[in-house]
Amino acid sequence: MKSYDAIIAGGGLIGSAIALELARNDLRVALFDTQDPGREASWASAGILSPAPENPGMISMVPFGKASLAMYPEFIELVEELSGIQTGYRTNGTVEALFSRHAREELNTIVALHRGLGLKAEAISAQEARDLEPDLSEETEAAVLRPDEASVDNRLLASALIEAANRGGVEIHAGKAVEAIWREGSECRGAVVRGEQISAKYTIVAAGSFSAQIAGAQKYAPVRPVKGQMVSLRCDSARIQRVLWSERIYVVPRNDGRILCGATVENAGFDKTVTASGIHANLDAAIELAPILARARVEDSWAGLRPDSPDHLPIIGPTDVGGLLIATGHFRSGVLLTPITAKLIGEFIAEKTPSVAWEKFSPMRFQAANETARVSGAPR
Numbered sequence: 001m002k003s004y005d006a007i008i009a010g011g012g013l014i015g016s017a018i019a020l021e022l023a024r025n026d027l028r029v030a031l032f033d034t035q036d037p038g039r040e041a042s043w044a045s046a047g048i049l050s051p052a053p054e055n056p057g058m059i060s061m062v063p064f065g066k067a068s069l070a071m072y073p074e075f076i077e078l079v080e081e082l083s084g085i086q087t088g089y090r091t092n093g094t095v096e097a098l099f100s101r102h103a104r105e106e107l108n109t110i111v112a113l114h115r116g117l118g119l120k121a122e123a124i125s126a127q128e129a130r131d132l133e134p135d136l137s138e139e140t141e142a143a144v145l146r147p148d149e150a151s152v153d154n155r156l157l158a159s160a161l162i163e164a165a166n167r168g169g170v171e172i173h174a175g176k177a178v179e180a181i182w183r184e185g186s187e188c189r190g191a192v193v194r195g196e197q198i199s200a201k202y203t204i205v206a207a208g209s210f211s212a213q214i215a216g217a218q219k220y221a222p223v224r225p226v227k228g229q230m231v232s233l234r235c236d237s238a239r240i241q242r243v244l245w246s247e248r249i250y251v252v253p254r255n256d257g258r259i260l261c262g263a264t265v266e267n268a269g270f271d272k273t274v275t276a277s278g279i280h281a282n283l284d285a286a287i288e289l290a291p292i293l294a295r296a297r298v299e300d301s302w303a304g305l306r307p308d309s310p311d312h313l314p315i316i317g318p319t320d321v322g323g324l325l326i327a328t329g330h331f332r333s334g335v336l337l338t339p340i341t342a343k344l345i346g347e348f349i350a351e352k353t354p355s356v357a358w359e360k361f362s363p364m365r366f367q368a369a370n371e372t373a374r375v376s377g378a379p380r
């Protein structure tokens, strides 16, 4: 029987970064993926690195996102060096354009909120915004510059992580799905792959939106997919340097000249169809933000599945089954949260004190919620 220190189910950004981290800690690691690793959400993503909360529910994640963003320069340097692959990491900040007549008041609120959370944000006038980003719409009333935010080409990063993990000794098994956790009593002995039991001291479920399909993992990783559609453009006359945002869209320039526009947020199960309305919504909002994009050539469009959890927070950490760990549910921030997730899993396995508080992301929180519902007789 094959035996490892650690088995990882899923080779997206999260699984491959964990694999690399564990291999660098001298563990014998095997990574299994249903298909070629890095072809799901980690491929479909926009790669924006922003810890700013999108809504009040996400405020509790800000310190976690900030900690991960702070790790990025070193993380990228390491991964690029180990893999020999450049990842298109851009550190020139992001600009959010405001269009409403009340932009000035909105601006003050946004900047105060960011500063209150310890995030850098500068209020800038429409003219200052267009001096930085000349393609911004003339309808822009004011803008927020977030100088610390960045972006990365998530597809290149996913390839680089897999390559670095491979070079670091991780066994990568593409086209082999983990069907089930191999559990004996309160211990996880490894995983079941194509009917074969594969033994490991630690089994880490990092299968993104598909994590709940692995038998035995569902109650710890009750994730569901949230569809996002994206469009990729090319426009020789565009001069966009930074990630641009409006209330309706983000526009992300890549080093290879592509300009990504996205993304829709849809509850459509595992469907990844690109729809006319999805493309329309993305292009309409992108052209409103940067009118020059009306002249762009549409190069590609795609959809991906964000792994969402019941409380929209990531699910990271050990379970009550010995040796079973979960790392999923990163929803809209999985690229941002890749370095910190890998670090925390590595620290747990190495029995080190976690460098960041992670209790609120525990896979056990759903058990507690179920228990409360049962005791109080609330409907489930």
Ligand SMILES: Cc1cc2nc3c(=O)[nH]c(=O)nc-3n(C[C@H](O)[C@H](O)[C@H](O)COP(=O)(O)OP(=O)(O)OC[C@H]3O[C@@H](n4cnc5c(N)ncnc54)[C@H](O)[C@@H]3O)c2cc1C
Residues within 6 Å of the ligand: 009, 010, 011, 012, 013, 014, 015, 032, 033, 034, 035, 036, 037, 038, 039, 040, 041, 042, 043, 044, 045, 046, 047, 048, 049, 176, 177, 178, 179, 206, 207, 208, 209, 210, 211, 213, 214, 227, 228, 229, 230, 262, 263, 303, 304, 305, 306, 307, 327, 328, 329, 330, 331, 332, 333, 334, 335, 336, 337
């Ligand atoms: C349109 C869109 C835009 C986004 N934009 C951003 C952004 O700007 N910034 C940001 O930080 N985040 C963004 N995200 C979110 C981010 O992409 C995800 O949170 C992140 O990629 C999740 O990574 P993952 O490795 O957990 O999952 P995935 O990348 O989905 O990887 C899961 C892997 O598990 C494999 N798998 C599935 N089932 C099994 C099994 N049974 N056994 C073995 N392997 C299995 C899959 O094949 C896949 O390779 C976006 C997502 C989408 C869809």
